[in-house]
Amino acid sequence: MYPVEVLTLFPDSVQGYLGASILGKAREKGLLGVTVTHIRDYAEGKHRVTDDAPYGGGAGMVMKPEPLVAAIEAARSRAPAGAKVLLMSPRGPTFTQARARELVREPGLILVCGRYEGVDERVMPFLDGEVSLGDFILTGGEVAALAVVDAVARLLPGVLGNESSSVSESFEENLLEHPHYTRPPSFRGAEVPAVLQCGDHARIARWRRWHALRLTQQRRPDLFARLELGKADMKLLQKKEEEL
Ligand SMILES: C[S@@+](CC[C@H](N)C(=O)[O-])C[C@H]1O[C@@H](n2cnc3c(N)ncnc32)[C@H](O)[C@@H]1O
Numbered sequence: 001m002y003p004v005e006v007l008t009l010f011p012d013s014v015q016g017y018l019g020a021s022i023l024g025k026a027r028e029k030g031l032l033g034v035t036v037t038h039i040r041d042y043a044e045g046k047h048r049v050t051d052d053a054p055y056g057g058g059a060g061m062v063m064k065p066e067p068l069v070a071a072i073e074a075a076r077s078r079a080p081a082g083a084k085v086l087l088m089s090p091r092g093p094t095f096t097q098a099r100a101r102e103l104v105r106e107p108g109l110i111l112v113c114g115r116y117e118g119v120d121e122r123v124m125p126f127l128d129g130e131v132s133l134g135d136f137i138l139t140g141g142e143v144a145a146l147a148v149v150d151a152v153a154r155l156l157p158g159v160l161g162n163e164s165s166s167v168s169e170s171f172e173e174n175l176l177e178h179p180h181y182t183r184p185p186s187f188r189g190a191e192v193p194a195v196l197q198c199g200d201h202a203r204i205a206r207w208r209r210w211h212a213l214r215l216t217q218q219r220r221p222d223l224f225a226r227l228e229l230g231k232a233d234m235k236l237l238q239k240k241e242e243e244l
Pocket residue numbers: 087088089090091112113114115116117118119131132133134135136137138139140141142144
């Protein structure tokens with residue numbers, strides 16, 4: 001079982017997502033273990049205060065270091081040795097599929113969700129790293145933590161019904177994925193490409209590869225520039241769609 005602990009001030013905001021669909025089934029099957037911990041449980045005093053005004057003034061509140069570090073230390077003591085403690089933070093490196101592949105090889109994850117203006121800087125030495133979901137600001141780290149759990153969990157063996165489905169997806173090869181179609185064959189005048197109904201698997205694979213390459217070239221030239229294309233791909237790219 002791959003253990004994940006989410007430290008949050010809003011446990012209810014993550015429970016629903018973690019119990020539904022593929023993640024819920026992965027937990028039922030014992031492939032993924034998720035503990036959601038309320039940071040407030042580690043706050044002291046009658047009012048269990050977890051935030052305070054920023055030194056130096058300014059708007060908003062800052063998460064206090066004592067409850068957060070106590071929660072992190074308790075989570076570390078429950079987790080297998082070497083589990084990674086990551087703070088969700090817009091300052092961190094942007095989360096990618098490659099990072100998800102690295103994290104799935106770790107013994108486990110402890111994901112710390114910030115709120116308000118963020119966390120007291122003195123918490124940083126108690127972390128192993130930070131993770132950003134992208135160049136935008138969320139109200140809290142919960143959505144980012146869910147994204148990390150989701151992307152990592154679906155890479156665990158047995159979580160996806162069909163093992164190959166995580167291998168052919170977008171980004172696995174620095175390539176965006178080809179388009180998908182399902183029934184009906186005709187929808188408001190738009191037809192499913194005939195190639196996909198021809199039963200010739202080699203031809204279908206060629207069609208899919210051509211579209212993956214073209215889509216990446218058009219929409220993500222940054223990824224396309226990093227591709228090491230073989231002769232077959234170069235030749236394929238020279239074809240027009242109707243020649244596939
Ligand atoms: C309102 S944000 C704080 C933003 C902070 N004052 C700043 O300007 O960088 C509150 C919390 O949401 C989370 N958060 C916000 N944006 C994020 C992002 N892009 N990726 C990951 N976590 C994010 C972090 O945990 C952060 O501490």
